[in-house]
């Protein structure tokens with residue numbers, strides 16, 4: 190989310206889900222919305238059926254493609270070039286919002302000088318999209334007042350992910366398409382509480398509410414509230430830094446709550462090596478995941494049904510989920526386990542229930558100041574920022590000014606994928622999710638209906654390629670990258686363009702992350718799941 | 730049978746549903762009709778979001794490694810072992826030799842406490858969550 194925070198001052202979705210119903214245009218880039226966010230996907234489809242336009246940017250023929258006004262199947266990893274091309278058209282044809290640019294943004298000149306080079310002809314050569322289609326998309330987006338940009342992991346999971354996001358933000362600011370209802374830039378969050386984990390400061394550089402650990406006053410506030418001194422004043426390690434440090438023997442112990450990095454991280458054989466190099470690994474989870482199997486201590490946690498707590502959805506809505514049944518076996522809620530570990534380590538944490546923890550969050554986190562259990566009990570949740578108990582919450586962000594004051598244009602140059610196909614590794618592998626499963630499959634693969642619909646790992650391959658190398662539907666194929674090799678069933682389909690193969694990371698038998706490339710976006714540290722070179726052959 | 734308002738644990742839409750329970754078992758879900766996000770609808774993942782809760786594969790007691798295998802332990806043993814080992818490693822190699830990975834599936838309160846534990850108890854900013862989107 191670093192890209193959006195840098196340009197607007199906040200990394201969150203600018204609008205609300207209900208505002209989709211009023212939008213007149215959707216620019217969807219890198220989001221297979223009907224598979225990843227089904228209920229948002231169906232809102233987009235409904236909007237299209239009442240006449241809203243949809244510009245879909247995706248190399249694959251995903252379900253939304255059948256509703257799209259324009260489907261731009263660009264070459265993987267050329268998002269920045271494509272958006273620069275659209276901005277080139279918007280500036281050269283004078284279609285941008287001059288008043289918005291002048292009053293609410295800064296560094297327009299910088300943007301102008303970078304995108305000048307990205308004429309539709311130049312971008313056609315990079316992206317594979319016709320110059321006149323680029324022009325048409327640019328005019329359509331700029332010319333529609335209520336236009337929403339939507340994106341998901343399809344653009345963040347690149348080594349240039351932060352640039353991709355900045356480009357979306359640039360496009361919205363240039364046309365003044367932000368700060369109004371049904372108009373803005375909307376990152377769709379993958380897991381149910383990614384937004385909340387970030388808001389709560391489960392990040393190496395900030396406390397809750399994005400308050401910086403490097404700010405002395407902020408540290409003082411938390412030191413006083415927590416009754417401790419000398420909080421760490423340096424930015425800590427990200428998950429990818431931790432894995433590297435473990436490999437080098439610099440990180441000695443890792444405490445993992447409810448995650449399965451053995452499956453979700455790129456290049457998982459390296460992760461395995463890194464974890465086995467630790468002196469001490471604690472895993473707290475509801476199942477014995479691939480990661481938990483490597484632990485020194487496994488602590489059994491409870492599911493969402495067995496505890497009270499709040500979650501923050503992708504539109505910044507904090508919602509209360511209530512305990513429905515008692516914990517199974519001797520499992521305990523994560524918050525109870527944390528309190529016990531802290532107490533035994535010498536720091537008493539006394540909370541009788543999650544609402545007491547929320548009370549502390551209210552005191553220390555300005556954007557959550559007025560989000561109390563009492564209010565959540567009789568509402569459908571509250572969208573932050575909500576500074577005090579009288580505040581109704583915020584449906585859309587950046588109304589009269591950006592969270593950081595002026596919005597900053599951050600022009601980006603196109604950079605090719607870190608690993609491109611060559612003679613030996615002649616296909617580009619891209620990864621994603623399917624409708625029936627969720628993330629690494631630890632929960633969904635234990636649900637029989639979902640497992641029945643999608644029991645195997647598969648590799649999508651274009652019919653032209655399949656014919657050439659003699660692969661038929663359902664053949665077992667071997668897919669090999671410079672890092673590893675997996676076997677899966679072939680799904681021969683025009684959904685993928687030629688020279689591209691697609692798979693998911695839901696299946697532990699054929700863990701696709703044995704293949705993916707551990708090059709990271711330098712700022713957001715999100716790995717490049719969306720493109721690496723592979724070769725493919727039919728198993729005898 | 731009783732019904733409890735809950736939030737779907739899968740994607741970031743945050744659809745609301747009622748967990749239908751009988752004798753301390755979750756036996757189904759019912760979408761919440763009035764809620765502004767899903768207005769009575771759910772996707773196939775949401776409709777099936779209860780089945781894993783009662784999975785026989787659920788962990789029901791702590792485990793501690795003894796050689797190559799993980800063997801059952803009491804909570805007292807396991808928690809004490811975790812606290813002692815983390816403290817020992819912290820005193821020997823410093824707070825930056827510890828790392829904490831929080832969860833995009835846990836609640837806000839749990840994410841807050843987890844980062845508080847990393848920062849206030851073990852004095853390190855080495856805290857992150859796995860899904861960076």
Ligand code: SF4
Pocket residue numbers: 226227228229737738739740741742743744767771772773774775776
């Ligand atoms: S029901 Fe489907 S769309 Fe709604 S939160 Fe769950 S997974 Fe997402």
